[in-house]
Amino acid sequence: MSAAGPKVFADQPDPRTLVASETLYEGRIWNVVSDTFSLTGDAEDVLVRDYIAHPGAVAVVAMDDHGRILLLKQYRQPVRMSLWEIPAGLLDVEGEDFVVAAARELAEEADLAAGRWDVLVDFFNSPGSSSEAIRIYLARDLTEVPEADLHTRTDEEAEIEHLWVDLDDAVQAVMAGRLHNPSAVAGVLAAAEASRRGFEALRPADAPWPEHPSQRHRPAPAAGTGQ
Template identity: 45%
Template structure:
């Protein structure tokens, strides 16, 4: 008799590495399917990341315009970065990225959303924070690669949401974070504490470097 739908354990019976790079790895798994057969699943392992909806006292959000090579153009995004520093908490990583990329610090932090970037093939999940009560700090001028070319601008949050709905902002964590921030500000939902549990935080790629 077939097991009830939703009760099968998708167990990995074999795993091998296809590629291991600086910020990702490709893992190939054989996974037990319903009916006792197996299927191959290719998984991109990733450090995971944090992003920040930075909201100032005038209701503006800080966005950066940065070149993204896979799409071949510059995108409007939130300040963000990898969880690649050993021993650093998630919110401390967000604080670091906020200072490095846009030269700001925030006194009040909360979690807006956790975004699984594309769970069909990657374990990348981005935690998006809301940061308020801002102050200026020294920006890291030693940023490398594409970051040396980024442009920093402030937009009214309503305009940023319009840009997301119009397809002018397509970065997944930016779209989700801006819509979530608008929902919180409108009283539709509530943000979570800055240290809220994060069960889907990626760890496999980071574990390779420990």
């Protein structure tokens, strides 16, 4: 890399030699995988990393005509907290279009439909321990889902509380350390920057998402090795 920096300032695909791969645990939603791989291409010089093989997720910043965004309060057992979040859900329906999945989550968790969709931001939730990729959309031109079509929420979702928040207030909550959900934090800050730019730099809803697990080619282990 030159002193002037890389020619393209972007994360790049960089697959390394996969020597072996084993599924250690099969769960209802995600698995735990152990990969043996080589950084140098030398099959004798290997590293082993265990991680969550995740189907990915979508999330939605729903913004009304007054510039307010919708936050949801939901209990999360792993952190033993009720968190203010944005509508989100797993991409666990094989072959489902990403925007269709986001619209489904918006309807199920927020009782809303949107007439306009744009991509706000893409990110890896925890790339050192999970393959999870998340895409956050900005949803506008909102309407309420007809009562006959409302989704019946169960389990933790049955406790969901809805709150419309001014975007500036949501940013202040993030910066003050009052919001902790990663999709909410990333979505709020991205929405604020998009608003500052007059929403002119947003990618279309159908913009490519090559970082999602379904769009990435996972190489097979080298011949004669792995599982």
